[in-house]
Ligand SMILES: Nc1ncnc2c1ncn2[C@@H]1O[C@H](COP(=O)(O)OP(=O)(O)OP(=O)(O)O)[C@@H](O)[C@H]1O
């Protein structure tokens with residue numbers, strides 16, 4: 001049994017920044033380090049679901065009543081929506097394409113920022129999981145607010161590009177505006193993804209990020225690696241698909257940093 | 269100054285101003301006797317349901 005459940009979300013409204021890939025692979029790496037993990041796919045694109053399950057199963061679940069959309073719509077205890085993956089220490093709540101209309105569902109609800117948080121209450125109370133990881137869509141609205149309100153920590157994957165950094169600044173402006181709704185949420189760190197070491201621009205981005213005063217940038221960055229795409233093609237985390245691949249090694253190292261950052265924050 | 273440098277400055281500024289009062293004036297929810305009794309849950313209401321927050325407008 002876990003001593004305490006840590007809830008981490010992966011948020012960046014810039015699309016394609018590596019949220020789902022990072023969530024899926026940190027999830028797997030955490031389990032390889034002996035932690036019990038619950039993954040929650042909060043995005044209608046179903047990418048986190050696809051990282052672990054066959055396409056047919058993902059689409060079938062998306063149409064059924066056994067997904068996150070149904071749970072949020074009817075404000076249910078999320079315990080009843082957990083499915084087992086092929087890995088004993090990793091469970092998942094899958095998403096639905098209907099998540100596209102979740103904003104409308106939330107609109108009329110009382111305390112609408114806290115529907116996800118309330119749905120997770122029983123799971124957290126049971127201390128069944130060491131980590132709950134939530135993948136989010138590339139938006140900033142009421143649903144992402146739910147994800148932020150339900151989480152203890154936030155990780156922001158970012159691509160080393162000018163618009164990537166511009167988007168990151170917009171995200172921080174948003175976070176600053178909503179701080180009063182999520183006072184306890186901590187930014188665990190920014191991680192650079194899809195880094196192309198052949199490009200000089202990467203160096204410039206890293207130099208620019210060094211100027212961040214109060215925001216942690218993970219030392220490990222994830223480089224461009226075709227094993228990521230191959231692993232996704234095969235519906236498996238990269239560490240299971242090809243343990244010796246560069247990205248598998250990098251994601252394990254990033255995960256160790258995440259664990260040590262979380263433990264550090266706990267002490268404060 | 270480049271986009272990246274400007275963005276980094278904006279991030280630093282956003283984090284520094286995070287603890288200043290919210291831009292949105294919060295209207296506290298009307299208290300019922302029931303809410304008075306429940307302590308932690310009631311504070312989570314924070315008036316959000318009374319006024320549409322900026323990001324939903
Ligand atoms: N290290 C990597 N090397 C190569 N390709 C990568 C890597 N990381 C992610 N990708 C690819 O980049 C694309 C975007 O990644 P991903 O879907 O994880 O981003 P996202 O932030 O979740 O996107 P969205 O905002 O649409 O949800 C995917 O096609 C993924 O396969």
Ligand SMILES: [Mg+2]
Pocket residue numbers: 019020021043045047135136137
């Ligand atoms: Mg995604």
